[in-house]
Amino acid sequence: MPFVAGDATPPRRLPWFVRPDARTWTCAPPPAEVRDFHAGQPGYAPTALADLPALAREFGVGRVFVKDESSRLGLPAFKALGASWAVHRVLTERADGGADGQLRLVTATDGNHGRAVARMARLFGQRSHVFVPRGVHPAAVTAIEDEGARITLVPGSYDEAVRRAADAAARGRDSVLVQDTAWPGYERIPGWIVEGYSTLFAEIDTQLGAAGAGTPDLVAVPTGVGSLAQAAVAHYRSRPAGRVPTALLSVEPDTAACVLASLGRRGPVSVPTGATTMAGLNCGTISSLAWPFLRDGLDAAVAVTDADSARAARDLAAVGVAAGPCGAASLAGARATLTGEGAAERRTALALGPTSTVVLLSTEGTAANPHAQEARS
Numbered sequence: 001m002p003f004v005a006g007d008a009t010p011p012r013r014l015p016w017f018v019r020p021d022a023r024t025w026t027c028a029p030p031p032a033e034v035r036d037f038h039a040g041q042p043g044y045a046p047t048a049l050a051d052l053p054a055l056a057r058e059f060g061v062g063r064v065f066v067k068d069e070s071s072r073l074g075l076p077a078f079k080a081l082g083a084s085w086a087v088h089r090v091l092t093e094r095a096d097g098g099a100d101g102q103l104r105l106v107t108a109t110d111g112n113h114g115r116a117v118a119r120m121a122r123l124f125g126q127r128s129h130v131f132v133p134r135g136v137h138p139a140a141v142t143a144i145e146d147e148g149a150r151i152t153l154v155p156g157s158y159d160e161a162v163r164r165a166a167d168a169a170a171r172g173r174d175s176v177l178v179q180d181t182a183w184p185g186y187e188r189i190p191g192w193i194v195e196g197y198s199t200l201f202a203e204i205d206t207q208l209g210a211a212g213a214g215t216p217d218l219v220a221v222p223t224g225v226g227s228l229a230q231a232a233v234a235h236y237r238s239r240p241a242g243r244v245p246t247a248l249l250s251v252e253p254d255t256a257a258c259v260l261a262s263l264g265r266r267g268p269v270s271v272p273t274g275a276t277t278m279a280g281l282n283c284g285t286i287s288s289l290a291w292p293f294l295r296d297g298l299d300a301a302v303a304v305t306d307a308d309s310a311r312a313a314r315d316l317a318a319v320g321v322a323a324g325p326c327g328a329a330s331l332a333g334a335r336a337t338l339t340g341e342g343a344a345e346r347r348t349a350l351a352l353g354p355t356s357t358v359v360l361l362s363t364e365g366t367a368a369n370p371h372a373q374e375a376r377s
Helices: 020-022 033-039 053-059 080-096 114-122 138-145 157-169 188-210 227-236 258-265 292-298 306-319 325-338 343-349 370-376
Strands: 016-018 049-050 061-066 102-108 127-133 150-153 175-177 218-222 247-253 302-303 357-362
Touching: 016 258, 016 343, 016 370, 033 080, 033 258, 049 188, 053 061, 053 325, 053 357, 061 188, 061 325, 080 114, 102 114, 114 138, 127 138, 127 157, 138 150, 150 157, 150 188, 150 370, 157 175, 188 247, 218 227, 218 325, 227 247, 227 292, 247 258, 247 325, 258 292, 258 302, 292 325, 302 325, 306 325, 325 343, 325 357, 325 370
Parallel strands: 061 357, 102 127, 102 175, 127 150, 218 247, 218 357, 247 302
Antiparallel strands: 016 302, 049 061
16 A cells, blocks of 8 residues: 555665575585584484475465574574584684683673573583673573573673673683674684584475475575574585575564665675664674675575564464574564565565475574563563
8 A cells, every 4th residue: 555645654665685696606515514513412403394384375485494493402592503513613622732721711692692602611611701782681691691601791782792702802811702703803713603503504405305395495594793694605505506596585673784784885884773672683793704605695685673573473483483583583584575565576586486495594482582472471
């Protein structure tokens, strides 16, 4: 319906970017040994891939699957994959160099990454120190503290918490920064974290094959600093020639859309962040390591509201998928992209049709984000 003068508010223009030639870009694959490492960890099992016909009908595609990361290595979010591999690499390198003694693993977090680092520190017999910015729910802070971490509350943004963590690690004896975003001069450990996420996509390949679905035509990725989206690009842009290319869609909160802004300007930019229930995506600066991958290998980006995410979380709960606001962002982004005004043009740009397969990454369960539990009460 067109906007009529005198209406309370005009219709919201969809924050959207598309670059279809991204599907021709290629890169090297992640190391194969990552999945073997995860398979050897206590409690490892592939997370579920749910087939949701109702969403396929809504979107006018063949099949829609949701990768449910609500229980990953004993934690309610996918972040344990990256933290476990990175901590393993840090400790292995230290042992190979002849060093011993306990390390202090330092990081900043909006919730899930910090808890994962703290859990891995505890499991590997190390200490942890986690810097937490404003806006993180007190219950999420308590969950990190319960893993044995020392907590420092930062009265500022996520970017400020990252700076504080980096300074503390640089000053501290036997301290190592295990951060899931990169900047010039600090890229090796974030690179290990990205490698850790590759297990998630390897599982999807196997599960889609078992379901008779083959290669996905679209994968929607909730995006903060861009590390998980980088892992998606590395996986799908390193596949053998001859396969149908997969379109990749990043989804961010409209209050912290640094990837969308950077793609639009063809260069990494920082954006101011605001309050959002999608706490784990509330990041104002793209990872320097992720940027070249997203610039060249990401097809599209979209930004969604908290209300969009809340509706998506309710819809997923109705079909048995417990998704927190960040996890539900993938459905919100796919819905904004594939339906509504301008959808036909966006679907064409992504090469989607009535037989296409769509995969949504639900990166956290409701237990990972207390905002989700409050929204349901």
